[in-house]
Amino acid sequence: MASVQSQLVVFDFDWSLADQDTDRWILEVLDIELRRKMRTMESEGVEWTDVVAQTMKELHARGGTREQVEEALRIMPFHPAMVRGVKRLKHQSTPKTTFLCLSASNTVYISTILKARGLEELFDVIVTNPAKWSDDGCLELERRVAKGGPPHNCPNGCGPNMCKGAELDAYLERTGQKFDRMAYVGDGSNDFCPILRFRKQDVALVRKGRALETRVKHEAEKYGLKCQVKYWAGAWEVEEIFNAF
Numbered sequence: 001m002a003s004v005q006s007q008l009v010v011f012d013f014d015w016s017l018a019d020q021d022t023d024r025w026i027l028e029v030l031d032i033e034l035r036r037k038m039r040t041m042e043s044e045g046v047e048w049t050d051v052v053a054q055t056m057k058e059l060h061a062r063g064g065t066r067e068q069v070e071e072a073l074r075i076m077p078f079h080p081a082m083v084r085g086v087k088r089l090k091h092q093s094t095p096k097t098t099f100l101c102l103s104a105s106n107t108v109y110i111s112t113i114l115k116a117r118g119l120e121e122l123f124d125v126i127v128t129n130p131a132k133w134s135d136d137g138c139l140e141l142e143r144r145v146a147k148g149g150p151p152h153n154c155p156n157g158c159g160p161n162m163c164k165g166a167e168l169d170a171y172l173e174r175t176g177q178k179f180d181r182m183a184y185v186g187d188g189s190n191d192f193c194p195i196l197r198f199r200k201q202d203v204a205l206v207r208k209g210r211a212l213e214t215r216v217k218h219e220a221e222k223y224g225l226k227c228q229v230k231y232w233a234g235a236w237e238v239e240e241i242f243n244a245f
């Protein structure tokens with residue numbers, strides 16, 4: 001096999017780079033009534049980013065502060081093996097590794113957590129929902145694909161707010177970069193679309209016991225998945241795979 005000189009490592013954030021789900025965790029820490037409401041709204045078919053935007057507005061109205069949200073983010077589970085694994089790859093000169101994040105969380109959550117873990121320089125680009133703090137400390141969250149905006153028309157089952165496959169294509173096209181190898185670390189149903197772009201020399205690191213594993217096992221043939229697949233359960237296994245890169 002030709003040696004790998006350059007590689008792109010793409011990370012989903014929730015349950016992939018981080019060992020929890022940001023949106024749900026915040027309310028599990030700060031307000032379980034609103035955590036329950038999230039589930040109710042989701043079961044009623046409200047789009048997920050709208051669920052998070054609405055419940056975070058309510059948290060603020062009930063007295064939840066920016067400082068409390070930031071502290072909850074800083075203590076969110078994040079495995080030390082994942083920190084070691086990505087730092088080692090980042091600092092290794094050959095192959096040269098570029099990191100890209102594709103996440104349905106939001107800019108505020110991701111940047112706060114990366115800073116707390118000393119990983120604020122990790123990603124070349126973070127593609128996610130835009131968010132900011134209002135002057136009085138309310139998280140203001142918007143959809144990546146605006147409601148009523150042009151749809152992404154993805155045929156691979158992506159939700160209306162983001163097609164990670166199209167985002168990966170756009171990143172590669174925008175930067176004009178070519179990589180000897182691409183790797184993708186993911187767990188969710190919406191992580192299936194981007195790995196359909198992968199070639200046979202690329203590798204998907206699929207978390208066990210979650211929706212992506214189910215899609216890979218049942219839909220790989222139908223959708224023509226070409227890349228290698230490695231399964232992992234704990235972050236230490238991702239570190240192990242990275243150590244062999």
Ligand SMILES: [Mg+2]
Pocket residue numbers: 012013014015016186187188
């Ligand atoms: Mg995820």
Ligand SMILES: [Zn+2]
Pocket residue numbers: 154155156157158162163164165166193194
């Ligand atoms: Zn898609």
